[in-house]
Amino acid sequence: MQLKRLTAGINTGLLLLLAVFYIPCVQANTLLSASPSQASYSLAPYTEFWHEDEQPVTLNDLLSQPRRFEQAQQAEDLNFGYTPHDVWLRTQVHNDSPEAQRWIVQFEYPFLDYVTLYTLRLQDSDVQQSGSAVPVDQRTLAHRQAAFPLELAPHETVTLYTHVAAPGSKMLSYHLIAPEAFYAQNDRHNFWLATYFGMLLALGLYNLLLFLGLKERVFLHYTLFVAGFGVAILSFNGIGTLMFWSFLGENTARLVALGFTFASATGTLFAQSFLNTKAYCPRWHLLLNTFRSYCWLAVIAMLFLPIPLALHLMDVTGFMAALLLLLCGSHCSLRRVPSARLFVLAWSLFLLGVGVFALRNLGILPANFITLHGIQIGSALEMLLLSFALASRFNELKRQKEQAQTAMVAALKKQEALLEQKVAARTEALEQLANSDVLTGLLNRHGLKRCAESALQRNRQHGNRLALLMLDLDRFKPINDSYGHEAGDFVLQKVAKRIVHLARTGDHCARFGGDEFIILMENIEPGDSLAATDSLKTIVARIDQAIRSPIKLPCGARVSVSVSIGVSTCQGAEDATLESLLREADSHMYAVKSHQAAACYRYGSASS
Structure with missing residues (x-):
């Protein structure tokens, strides 16, 4: 019986592990392969969305200055309620057939004032408009809901950008539906209405x-x-x-x-x-x-x-x-x-x-x-x-x-x-x-401040040693310049995962801003009284080694960054604050950075 429970536990753990690696892959999929064997597809799982700022944005603005779209998973993710700003949707549709196909893009919610669909192809693009505020003779299809025909050549892939402007509730669930199914559904709905x-x-x-x-x-x-x-x-x-x-x-x-x-x-x-x-x-x-x-x-x-x-x-x-x-x-x-x-x-x-x-x-x-x-x-x-x-x-x-x-x-x-x-x-x-960094999931400045206040209070009460590690990535800007900000964000996420993996249980990891990270560690013994695996020197070395490991970008390129680490400690000091620890760690970090720069210069001179 115990052997069966152990086997079941191992299988469950493996399934969870596979799910952890599988879910990000699913979330990143925005390409729908449309087959004529299926009459209708929900576009929500293949859609990314972005809320417009107060200033109006055109499609050319989006293409010239890409925004950070968020991935939807299901139709509920496209229910935005009374949001004050316009919404952009983006998805890709691929014709999985050797023959041309005709589809209709249909929005389920009829009470949307203006819905504009941009279809981007390799050679050209077209614009279609519909919505409850658009006169019937100006709509692409004279239908009570926003609906747009979509022609796909054999094995063609198109990118759909949809701009939705409405003062009311924005429920943007939409489908890709074959014309026969669309008109049959329309007849049923019209009958009941x-x-x-x-x-x-x-x-x-x-x-x-x-x-x-x-x-x-x-x-x-x-x-x-x-x-x-x-x-x-x-x-x-x-x-x-x-x-x-x-x-x-x-x-x-x-x-x-x-x-x-x-x-x-x-x-x-x-x-x-x-x-x-x-x-x-x-x-x-x-x-x-x-x-x-x-x-x-x-x-x-x-x-x-x-x-x-x-x-x-x-x-x-x-x-x-x-x-x-x-x-x-x-x-x-x-x-x-x-x-x-x-x-x-x-x-x-x-x-x-x-x-x-x-x-x-x-x-x-x-x-x-x-x-x-x-x-x-x-x-x-x-x-x-x-x-x-x-x-x-x-x-x-x-x-x-x-x-x-x-x-x-x-x-x-x-x-x-x-x-x-x-x-x-x-x-x-x-x-x-309010307490987490959106990109990495680590603590933000506000969350770090809250954790630091509690940690310093415990430090004053119990007299245990507390350490703050400030990490500043080196050679990060060239990655942004060469591969773009999306690649830079990917690198920051990978580095954050490595930091969390190496941190001890109870340590507080935060993204301090840009490419700077903070690790706040409690219960650090002075000197080398701890085992080698728990000493500050060992932890710093492991973090340095882990961050230097190459990172494979989504495009396939491999990049690597280095890190300068500054350390500050305190033990029971009544006047110790997060700001004082940050200043001390920042000073040590810049000393390390200067030392590394000098070493690189000497190495380069010697090579010459």
């Missing part, structure tokens, strides 16, 4: 006729709610700009914000009428009156606010409206208000859709089919249930509604737990980012 909007139109007209016949305002309030919501969803899904108001351009986003905020106001008014809150729940009635006044002010503000702020206000207002009405309905249900339980069920489904919609726009939830269409699914179910409730508002379905309410409460609790986990993970990630 037509069904959805046909249902909205029928519900609106049906309740309008009921209002005209029965003169009850609750039906008019519901009709206004459906109208505002329908206009917003039409614009958001790209159907409105494709068929009705393409001339609005960038103001399509403002129409979405207006529609959803108007729906929040009229939805609140409908809830007050439907639940008769004035009679059954006077306090809730006053609260909803106040909130409705805020919604009307928000509608007016949508006309003047910058579009990004209007979209943020839309998300907040919609989420608050759905949550308030759910709480009000739950309270009315406990008070046994007629039809309140059916209202709670319907509005819970709508709240779930609105919540998914808002959280996905903010970049908290990933972009997938459920989050992309959650608001449509939730609103469709909600409107159907409310229509049934309006037609038979005195019927009670106790058991089914209680089960639905319990399930919704559990779903809300689960969602709250997931949000708490995400907040904790983000907090940890931000703390790691």
Whole structure:
């Protein structure tokens, strides 16, 4: 039994070791080999992305002054939420067939103002444009989503640069899809969208006729709610700009914000009428009156606010409206208000859709089919249930509604737990980012300062010896000049790994800036009382030898750097600080560097 466990442990360790070496190779792969045997490819695993600075950047700028793109792994990595800057995507596509192929590059999220696709070939390049703010006659393909045809010659490889500008949420999941599959998928989506909007139109007209016949305002309030919501969803899904108001351009986003905020106001008014809150729940009635006044002010503000702020206000207002009405309905249900339980069920489904919609726009939830269409699914179910409730508002379905309410409460609790986990993970990630160097993963100056303060405090308390090693790479600049900054970054990463490998457990390794590194070591005994492998002199020699070992660049060339190492120590000194240790180590390091330069000069003179 012990032998089997040992064998299983060894196999697990080997698999983990292979994974460590395999993952970087996968991450560096940005070339998609497209075969006609497969109808669709997700481009996310083959895409690199870069966020534009405040100054606009053209493709020529990117080609002449390359930026540091980051590698995406999956579609969620391309969900950037409300980022204020434009985004560039880069990927390569190779035709894996001896025959010419025709593909379509399709973005899944329809609410993107401007999407420009640059196709770079060996001989020429072309530019295509689409997006919700682009007039239909100026789009490459007249489609509700950004879609671009891509022609590939036999065994041709092209580089795709995509520039995306949008004031709203940037969910940039996109695919490479064969034309037959694209149009078949388009037919399916159009069928469901037509069904959805046909249902909205029928519900609106049906309740309008009921209002005209029965003169009850609750039906008019519901009709206004459906109208505002329908206009917003039409614009958001790209159907409105494709068929009705393409001339609005960038103001399509403002129409979405207006529609959803108007729906929040009229939805609140409908809830007050439907639940008769004035009679059954006077306090809730006053609260909803106040909130409705805020919604009307928000509608007016949508006309003047910058579009990004209007979209943020839309998300907040919609989420608050759905949550308030759910709480009000739950309270009315406990008070046994007629039809309140059916209202709670319907509005819970709508709240779930609105919540998914808002959280996905903010970049908290990933972009997938459920989050992309959650608001449509939730609103469709909600409107159907409310229509049934309006037609038979005195019927009670106790058991089914209680089960639905319990399930919704559990779903809300689960969602709250997931949000708490995400907040904790983000907090940890931000703390790691604040203390770590992005390139090497070592401590940055801030992280080194924090570790040094704790180490010096322990040094004063226990009197153990503390050492600081300052490492400055020599012959590093020629590598940058000859092979480029990417090669220089690769060398710095390799050197950082070697330093971490040679450091002892508990040592603090940091990148101090440029090609300078710091190792902070605690519990160093004076003199040569330690074993030879742990003495400072031995550690310095091992580090020097390891860093001098040749490094193979991704291009295949081999380079090597040397290092000048300065050492400073202290033992229980009350006035010792990180700055004093750095100054002493810096002085020793420059003495070593001068000595090495003099030795090289004497050697060169002797050779001459």
